[in-house]
Amino acid sequence: MFQYLVRRLLDLVVVLFGVSLLVFAMVRFIPGDAVAIMLGANTDITPDRVEALRRQIGLDLPVYEQYWNWLKAALRGDLGTSIWTGTPVLQEITARLPATFEITFLALVLAIVLSFPLGVLAARARGTSGDVLVRVLTIIGLTLPSFWVGVLFLYFFSLYLPWWPAIGYVPFTTDPLGNLARVALPTVAVSLPMVAGLTRILRSGLLEVLSSDYVRTARAKGVGERGLFYKHALRNAMIPVITVVGVQLGYLLSGVVVIEQVFAIPGIGRLMLGAINERNYPLLQGVVLIVTAVFVVVNLLVDLAYAWIDPRVEYS
Amino acid sequence: MSRTKLLLIAFAALLGIAFAQQGRVELAVDQAPVGLDPHIVTAFSSFAVIGQVYDGLLEANADLGLDPALATSWTVSPDGLTYVFQLRDGVKFHNGRLMTADDVVYSYDRIMNPDTGSPQASRFTEVDSVVASGPLEVTFTLKVAFAPFLANLTNLTVVPQEVVEANGGSLQQVAVGTGPFMLKEIVPDTYVLLVANPDYYRPGEPKVAELRYNVVPEASTRAAGMRNGTYHLIPDVDPATAETLKGARGVTLMGVQDLAYTLLGFNVSRAPFNDPLVREAINYAIDREELIDAVYFGNAVEGGPLSPGLVQWATPVSNFPCYASNPDKARELLAKAGYPNGFDAGLLTFGTIQVVSDAAQVLQAQLAEVGVRLAINVAEFGAFVQAWRNSDFDTFVSLNGGATDPDGYLYRTFVTGGSTNVYKFSDPAVDELLQLGRTTTDRTERVNIYDHLQKRLACNGPIAHVAYGTLFSAVSDQVTGFKQLPTRGLRYLREVELH
Numbered sequence: 001m002f003q004y005l006v007r008r009l010l011d012l013v014v015v016l017f018g019v020s021l022l023v024f025a026m027v028r029f030i031p032g033d034a035v036a037i038m039l040g041a042n043t044d045i046t047p048d049r050v051e052a053l054r055r056q057i058g059l060d061l062p063v064y065e066q067y068w069n070w071l072k073a074a075l076r077g078d079l080g081t082s083i084w085t086g087t088p089v090l091q092e093i094t095a096r097l098p099a100t101f102e103i104t105f106l107a108l109v110l111a112i113v114l115s116f117p118l119g120v121l122a123a124r125a126r127g128t129s130g131d132v133l134v135r136v137l138t139i140i141g142l143t144l145p146s147f148w149v150g151v152l153f154l155y156f157f158s159l160y161l162p163w164w165p166a167i168g169y170v171p172f173t174t175d176p177l178g179n180l181a182r183v184a185l186p187t188v189a190v191s192l193p194m195v196a197g198l199t200r201i202l203r204s205g206l207l208e209v210l211s212s213d214y215v216r217t218a219r220a221k222g223v224g225e226r227g228l229f230y231k232h233a234l235r236n237a238m239i240p241v242i243t244v245v246g247v248q249l250g251y252l253l254s255g256v257v258v259i260e261q262v263f264a265i266p267g268i269g270r271l272m273l274g275a276i277n278e279r280n281y282p283l284l285q286g287v288v289l290i291v292t293a294v295f296v297v298v299n300l301l302v303d304l305a306y307a308w309i310d311p312r313v314e315y316s
Numbered sequence: 317m318s319r320t321k322l323l324l325i326a327f328a329a330l331l332g333i334a335f336a337q338q339g340r341v342e343l344a345v346d347q348a349p350v351g352l353d354p355h356i357v358t359a360f361s362s363f364a365v366i367g368q369v370y371d372g373l374l375e376a377n378a379d380l381g382l383d384p385a386l387a388t389s390w391t392v393s394p395d396g397l398t399y400v401f402q403l404r405d406g407v408k409f410h411n412g413r414l415m416t417a418d419d420v421v422y423s424y425d426r427i428m429n430p431d432t433g434s435p436q437a438s439r440f441t442e443v444d445s446v447v448a449s450g451p452l453e454v455t456f457t458l459k460v461a462f463a464p465f466l467a468n469l470t471n472l473t474v475v476p477q478e479v480v481e482a483n484g485g486s487l488q489q490v491a492v493g494t495g496p497f498m499l500k501e502i503v504p505d506t507y508v509l510l511v512a513n514p515d516y517y518r519p520g521e522p523k524v525a526e527l528r529y530n531v532v533p534e535a536s537t538r539a540a541g542m543r544n545g546t547y548h549l550i551p552d553v554d555p556a557t558a559e560t561l562k563g564a565r566g567v568t569l570m571g572v573q574d575l576a577y578t579l580l581g582f583n584v585s586r587a588p589f590n591d592p593l594v595r596e597a598i599n600y601a602i603d604r605e606e607l608i609d610a611v612y613f614g615n616a617v618e619g620g621p622l623s624p625g626l627v628q629w630a631t632p633v634s635n636f637p638c639y640a641s642n643p644d645k646a647r648e649l650l651a652k653a654g655y656p657n658g659f660d661a662g663l664l665t666f667g668t669i670q671v672v673s674d675a676a677q678v679l680q681a682q683l684a685e686v687g688v689r690l691a692i693n694v695a696e697f698g699a700f701v702q703a704w705r706n707s708d709f710d711t712f713v714s715l716n717g718g719a720t721d722p723d724g725y726l727y728r729t730f731v732t733g734g735s736t737n738v739y740k741f742s743d744p745a746v747d748e749l750l751q752l753g754r755t756t757t758d759r760t761e762r763v764n765i766y767d768h769l770q771k772r773l774a775c776n777g778p779i780a781h782v783a784y785g786t787l788f789s790a791v792s793d794q795v796t797g798f799k800q801l802p803t804r805g806l807r808y809l810r811e812v813e814l815h
Contacts, residue, residue: 032698038350038358040701045435046735053433084351086488087504095504154540162544167537168530169506264532266505274505278350279698 004315008303012296019292020074020285024067027281033059034083034279057083070285079289080282089286092271099169100267103183103259104252107191108245114195119202124229126207134199141196147258150189154262157185168264186263190256194248201244205237238309246302250295337512339814340526341795344538344547348505348531353487354473355427355434360804364551365508365529367806369410370473370493373401373420373454374466375807378799380626380720382466386415386474386494387454396461396757403452408515409476410498417448422477431485438735439468461755463762467721496522496810505531522810523797536560539790542567548795548814551806553788554670555612566793571615572800573625574787575718578611578675580663580780582711585740588659589710592776597649599638599780601686602679606641608783611674616785620774621726622766623718623784625802629763631770638775646686658687661710665692666700669715675782676713707738713782720803722766723754730773739778746772 035053039045054060061069073080079089122134157166165181172179209215210233218228257269268287275284307313347361354370357363373387387401407415424446427434442462449455458465479492491499496518497510508529512522530547532538535557541547543564553561553569561569580598582589589595608616618639622630633639650658665676673694680690690711695703703709719725728734731750732742749769756762774781789800794815799808 030696030698032700032702036701036705037698039435040358046438046441048430049433049435049437052430053435056431056433084357084488086351086486092504151536154537158540158544158546165546166544167532167541167546261533262537264506264530264534264537266503266531270505270533277697 001315005300008300012293012300015296016289016292020071020289021067023285023288024063024070024281027276027279027284028063030279032279034281035059037277037279038084070282074289079286082283083278083280089283092283093268093286093290096266096268096271098171099183099260099265100253100256100269102172102179103187103190103256103265103267104249106183106187107194107252108249110187110191111194111198111248112245114191115198115202118195118199119206120229120234122199122203123206123210134203138196138199141192142200144192146189146193146256147262149192150186150259150262153185153189166263169266182263183265186256186259186265190252190259197244197248198241201240202237205240206233209233209236235309239306242302242305242309246298246305250298253291253294253298337523337525339524340528341524341549341809341812341814342547343527343529343549343551344532344541345529345551346531346533346535346538349502349508351488352491352499354475354493355423355432355436356488358435360552364806365499365510366473366491366493367495368497368510368527368809369491369495369499370475371495372472372474373403373469375470376467376720376801376803376805378801378808380802382470385470386420387469390466392757396463397458399456399458399465400449401454401456403454404517405452407494407517409479409494410492410513411476411479412515413476413478415474415476415494416451417454419474419476420454420472421446421448423474424472426475426480427472436471439471461757463754463757464721464723467719467724470720497527500526507531516810518810523813527809539564542790542792545792548792549798549812550790552804553790555615555785555788556670558615558786558788558790559613561790568791568793570789570791570798570800571786572802573617573623574785575623575625575720575802576715576787577619577623577718577784578671578713578715578782580679580711580713580782581709581739582778582780583707583709583739584778585707586710588653588655589661589778591653593649593653594655595777595780596638596775597646597653597686598683598688599775600640600642600649601646601683601688602780602782603641603682604639604783606682607675607678610678611671612783612785615788616783619784620781621730621770621777621779622722623802625784626718626720626722629722629766631767631774633774635771636774643686650686650688655687658689660689660691663690663692664700664703664709664712665694665714666697667694668697671785672713672715679713679782704738707740718802722762723750726750726766726769727754729779730769730777737778741778743772746777 034057035050058066070080081088082092118134122131125131154166157164165178166185169182170178215228215232218232256267257273260267260270268291272284272287275287307315345361345364349362349365350359351357351362352366354366371385373385374382375385377383386404386407388404390399390401392399403417409415426432427436428440442458442460442465444457444459446454446456474494475487476492479490480487483490496513496516498513500511501509510527512525516522532541535554538547538550539557539561542550542561545566558569561567582595584590604618608614617624618633620631620633620636624630650656663676663680665672667673676692680692683690704712727750728736730737730741730746732747746769749765753762753765753769756765787800787802787804791798795812796815797808797811797813801807
């Protein structure tokens with residue numbers, strides 16, 4: 001187990017190195033650099049000034065030298081500074097993490113709290129009108145894009161409940177109620193497709209398990225329906241659910257760009273989008289690195305959760 | 317008088333002062349400032365904020381005239397080469413230090429220093445020297461007479477040397493100026509908070525205690541926030557969102573003629589656009605009225621090389637024959653140029669500004685009718701800028717900003733080898749007129765020169781000027797005193813009151 005952990009963490013280092021190299025090369029293939037973007041298409045500037053600006057932000061060096069400098073600093077824990085503002089990249093990222101983390105975890109909790117009863121209900125009442133209703137609702141939930149739901153929420157709340165603070169973000173520590181009121185709408189919008197997805201997976205997982213041999217045997221030796229369902233079936237139906245939750249969590253933590261745009265939430269997704277649009281190389285590099293690390297760690301946690309749920313799973 | 321009474325009066329007086337500036341105006345802007353250094357930044361999102369913090373020697377007013385700011389008066393020598401400015405006495409930086417002529421000289425030197433990398437240096441290439449000729453007097457000597465010099469001085473932002481040095485030479489993260497508001501707090505991607513400068517040199521201003529720039533990237537979210545009273549002011553509203561805000565309760569939509577314009581640019585180093593007849597034909601093929609209805613919902617006007625907003629300078633479009641849409645004439649000219657069956661070419665554009673991509677589609681459809689078949693390439697903005705700078709296009713559609721002085725836009729765009737002459741346009745007669753325009757100081761003569769120039773450029777130039785839109789702002793009824801500037805500047809925020 002310990003060996004397994006160490007190996008996985010070493011993998012992480014390799015992945016991070018590969019990703020940093022890839023991103024470094026990729027962003028430099030996109031036409032236009034930070035200076036070109038800043039000057040835009042209509043600024044009166046002489047070519048020597050353009051060069052002076054490039055020099056100022058270190059874009060005049062050869063690419064491999066830029067990467068080497070970046071890598072040396074990154075190994076010391078210094079991800080560099082944002083090109084124009086000069087703010088440390090790490091500081092830019094940590095300023096955006098709370099909002100993204102908060103919405104991600106609330107959305108996940110909401111998805112689990114809602115999808116479990118719904119999935120269990122649909123599986124237990126298979127074929128009834130309740131099951132059909134749940135299935136229709138989940139199809140709707142999966143089909144509606146969350147940004148569109150977000151825009152609808154925004155319009156509804158600003159027109160009919162104008163006192164509700166629907167736009168923007170305040171930290172929980174400054175104003176707990178204001179924080180919850182503001183994250184409520186984006187959280188619901190983000191979690192709806194998750195609720196729908198998890199409900200469907202849970203339902204089909206349960207149905208599959210319920211029709212398996214060991215369930216029939218358990219039933220034959222007289223295990224009660226409740227015990228059978230919650231003790232034997234549910235646990236086995238959890239494996240695919242955990243997988244999906246893990247993947248979703250990774251995506252959510254890397255920022256729900258569109259939702260952040262719609263609700264003006266200062267999250268990781270917007271930071272990354274802005275960094276791409278401005279060709280803010282160090283910032284983009286830093287964000288991708290952190291997001292990759294989060295993704296890999298979440299995957300690791302998911303793998304560990306398998307063993308916790310299913311004792312037959314072993315790590316070697 | 318008893319002591320208590322005295323105290324009460326003193327207290328009331330204090331309250332009076334404290335209450336003179338009250339309330340916080342909530343603005344909704346689409347982007348956070350991209351750095352704060354007034355000598356480096358070019359983004360509008362940055363100027364919206366630092367325009368309140370710093371002052372120039374002069375500032376543009378709502379009629380595009382020049383008002384004194386840090387300079388109170390100035391004299392020009394008869395040969396137009398020497399300008400002497402008297403500076404305002406008793407102006408304090410936000411750190412409490414008095415501003416003097418040395419600060420103006422320092423700021424000029426900082427802009428011109430190549431290590432600063434200031435894009436604004438290009439505006440002062442005609443300046444020979446700047447000296448502090450007195451504690452509150454600055455003398456500029458020019459190499460040649462240069463009519464747009466005063467207009468360019470609105471860009472000479474005065475910064476304090478000690479603050480620059482204390483921050484390692486960069487002002488990107490701090491802002492210490494002489495302006496009506498002081499920077500208090502920046503929360504990344506959330507808001508920028510400014511507070512009133514108690515020592516501001518104009519008595520009674522600013523009238524509100526705080527300005528908060530809320531960063532709201534989505535236009536429909538800004539509009540929703542305007543409707544429910546979250547925001548008091550959206551400085552820049554696109555035409556489509558403006559339509560949705562028309563008639564919203566408690567919201568006034570203001571409009572002013574924009575200096576910026578949508579254009580169809582030609583690469584005149586490539587056939588067939590090297591032929592003036594082809595360019596003229598395309599102008600005839602464009603139906604500007606139809607385009608304005610389709611793209612701007614009617615909220616735009618036709619205009620030549622200068623914005624109709626520059627009332628004293630712009631030549632009315634009735635002087636440009638090619639502005640009367642006439643497809644038959646267009647076909648006739650194309651045939652004359654050797655393209656009786658039209659031709660195929662590329663059209664480069666980008667997707668981040670709605671009116672630009674919409675205009676590209678309308679132009680494509682209109683030109684197709686006379687046989688000019690354009691293949692649209694919607695590039696990502698950075699890629700667009702790159703191709704644009706390298707003149708890597710047949711034609712392009714974009715939105716260009718104007719300038720308050722005609723020279724500010726025309727010279728760099730049309731002069732041979734000009735810094736934004738990506739069209740590779742070169743016409744000796746145009747060059748001569750441009751040169752004359754910047755060295756002539758007599759107003760009537762200048763108007764005459766630019767009139768000639770506009771007539772020469774309108775139909776055969778490298779640009780088909782398509783439309784000048786209305787610049788919209790949405791203002792809550794709780795706010796009074798706001799005025800729009802065609803330059804998109806926000807200087808009137810210091811006169812805004814909240815009720």
